Amino acid sequence: MPSRLDVIHRFNEVGLARLDPRWAGGRPRLLGPDDEVLVVRTATTRPAEPGQPFTRWSIRKLTAHLRKVHGRVIRIGREALRSLLAGRGVTFQRTKTWKESTDPERDAELDRIEHVLERFPDRTFAFDEFGPLGIRPTAGSAWAERGRPERLPATDRRTATMDAAELEAGQRERTAGMIRLAELLAAGTPASADSVQAEIDARYRWLAELHPVTPEEFRAMGLGCVQNPSWRAAYEAVTPGLAEYQHTAIEFYATTRLV
Structure with a gap:
């Protein structure tokens, strides 16, 4: 560090420029x-x-x-x-999100509605049946x-109109499928066996009814069986090794059937 005398001498030589701290450029x-x-x-x-x-x-x-x-x-x-x-x-x-109608007569129906609205404004009325409360997509x-x-794209499939009984039945079936996988694991059945892959196929088809599932997304779900702490704990509570068993089975299914 320069002394005060050094600063004074340097100031006499270059003037105010000596007072510039000349900061470095940083990291x-x-x-x-x-x-x-x-x-x-x-x-x-x-x-x-x-x-x-x-x-x-x-x-x-x-x-x-x-x-x-x-x-x-x-x-x-x-x-x-x-x-x-x-x-x-x-x-x-x-x-x-947005929704798109799958009705093949959609354009013709819209044309008829517009025709009535334009030609008969005083005779137009609209009605709709009371639909499910949970159909609005969540961003x-x-x-x-x-x-x-x-x-x-938001799904407009039948899952939006599932009632409580259907949801409960689906949950029971998924629980039963997990128990069947645990039994196959206990019996020493390889994850690539047809019986195991049939259970994974049923799970994939159920998910596909909810929304389109890409192979990458399904593989990520399988990876979540071992990497997500709450998922892994739930599967391991059923039987030790079930989380890794499902991951292996889903990985095999995605790489052999979803390519």
């Missing part, structure tokens, strides 16, 4: 432009695509995932990641560009 950047692009692309991608067993990225989960991306390691703190996403215009926001959330939320 060098750890991320290059390509790394930043990868971070933004990963944040705006659904976790199921890279095989993660959850539906949306939190800052903590995204930071942990970036540290083990195949082929490169991206080390970034949580606040630095939050600032990077904000600087790139990526925010955490609600997704948007999710995800990282997306500011003002451009991710848009997902």
Whole structure:
């Protein structure tokens, strides 16, 4: 550290420029432009695509995932990641959904309605039957560009009109299927056996009635059997090893039947 006499001599030589602290540039950047692009692309991608067993990225989960991306390691703190996403215009926001009619006569029916509304405004009336209270889609959330939320199609299938008895029957069947898998595990049946795959097929078909399920999403659900603590605890409470058994069976099913 220079003494006061050094400062005085230097001030006499260069004037006020000597009082400039000449701060250093700080810590060098750890991320290059390509790394930043990868971070933004990963944040705006659904976790199921890279095989993660959850539906949306939190800052903590995204930071942990970036540290083990195949082929490169991206080390970034949580606040630095939050600032990077904000600087790139990526925010955490609600997704948007919409419904599309599957009625083949939809256009003709709309044309008739418009004809009546235009030609006979004084004679128009509308009616509808009382439908299920839970049919309105519920939006999710995800990282997306500011003002451009991710848009997902909402299902209009029969599950929206399931009554309590149907839901209870479906829950009983899923519980019975889990018990059957536990019995197959206890009998030493391989996860690739036809009897095991029949149970997994029934589960996949039930999920597909709720909403379209991609192979990546189904594999992520299987991975959740072992990586999600609450799921794993529930399966292991039935019989030890059931969580890994289901994961193996679902992985085999997805790679052999959903390709």
